[in-house]
Amino acid sequence: MAVEHSAAPPAGDRARIHDIGYRSYDGPRLGRAYARRSLYSQSLRGAYGLGRSVKSKVLPMLLFVVMCVPAAIMVAVAVATKAKDLPIAYTDNALIMQGVISLYVASQAPQSVSRDLRFKTVPLYFSRPIETADYVRAKYAALASAMFILTAAPLLVLYVGALLAKLDFADQTKGFAQGLVSVALLSLLFAGIGLVIAAVTPRRGFGIAAVIAVLTISYGAVSTLQAIADARNNTGAIPWIGLFSPVTLIDGVQTAFLGATSSAPGGVGPGTGEGIVYVLAVLGLIAAAYGLLLRRYKKVGL
């Protein structure tokens, strides 16, 4: 079929071309690593609703505020009463706020991956230079970073407050560092669990419900069993039961290695030997989540 070309403009000085037509692109093409970084930053921003509609900013921002306000209040109290220590340990904050953290991961993990699956955007990614592993790494890293921001921000508030209140610097810095390691592990673990569940539930609603269910039911069941074991004075079993829920796993790791006091019934945490099992379990779960995500995306490819 013939295409109408407008006649070539006369080659005079007064000739002007208003429509510059198609311009080809000769600039740089930055390849896989750049694409992966772009996906990471887009997903990380998306986890706080940035670059998305106003509606989708509400929940993550609200949860972020809810995480930070109690820390700010505690700091205010500590400064005002000239306390010798903060009301809570750095490592306790995430456990106290676990409901908020669970809600965050339940809402943002499906947002991050279920949308691409549900609207079949995934093939558009894989028809570009990036590969399955790039996509999974970018998404995993983005959600884990978002969760780290969420869980580390209140710790930062506490730390800055503690320094303002002129509490012991070395003591506070050590506690802060231990807290950061703990929430980093927690972020990786929760993000992995959330993403795996979200990646198999393309419907966002189901994804949210499934993530909350897995996190709260497992914690509920484990706490109940631990309470029963405590009531029967079977304290040796408590640390082993704790291996079966993400929250108690993190609690166990920080009790054994990060100077925290266990929040398990009776305050019975794992010793160093059991603690190694805890660390291996956490790392194993993170690796398993990564592996499952890879397998899942190999299948949905194109």
Place this chain on the structure above:
Amino acid sequence: MIATESLSKRFPRVTALDRLSVDVEPGVTGLVGANGAGKSTLIKILLGLSPATEGRAEVLGLDVATKGAAIRERVGYMPEHDCLPPDVSATEFVVHMARMSGLPPTAARERTADTLRHVGLYEERYRPIGGYSTGMKQRVKLAQALVHDPQLVFLDEPTNGLDPVGRDEMLGLIRRIHTDFGISVLVTSHLLGELERTCDHVVVIDGGKLLRSSSTTDFTQTTTTLAIEVTDSDEHPDGTRAVRDALHARGVDTQDGTGLPGAGHVLLLTAQGEETYDLVRDVIADLGLGLVRMEQRRHHISEVFRDNDEQRDGQRKEAVGHGS
């Protein structure tokens, strides 16, 4: 552009591609086949996303088995199905996809604005995609395939779900991708008719096997039929009849344009070459009539495949019988 050599893809239960050898030149190439003929499987292999069971394939001179990422950097892909998130605007979405293709942020924004304008999306590009019509969504899908200025695009059923006007616009756009943008196109469809108007070359596959690969001029050149329509004058109250008689006198066979718009006023004749056009012009000028139109009526590719030589001969005899 694309070369495959006895390319096969076997799944446990089906053979999707069966020793397919085909060469695709730069230009617009149609890939025709019924659903399940192996079109999508072929695109997947050409993008380096699925290994072939046997045989080899090259895209832009790069081996699909080893250079998949390099190929995907230089080609664009428009899937058949919906692939757009409803809650972002076309601009945001296409910018993101441009960056996924490796374009730096500034270039991604500039190319997005350019590309969306070229596919015909203007003010609406700032609104969320969820509110777009099917035609607009198809344009966004096309834009994301073109935004990184690829050398070749794979368009999988781009006219699916469009109304006739939208179909024509999309086909015109596809033609422009090659003529104006200089990008080669591989476009799939199960409708031969629409590819005839758009493509330089058509590859037909069925059951994973190559049925035919030839240029669209080959398909339609075998018989170039001219349709002519003339005015009447006082001297020749029935201009059509006068022309027919004059042409018959010069030994040119004509048929009535039965079944065509304006039947009764349209004459069909087989062009033997350049001289036929001159002859028609002279005959009409000598009679002092006005030539309303003279156009090539190309056969549709589907007719070529229908293997209906017999039938066509029968029609011609009938037409001649009416004429005399």
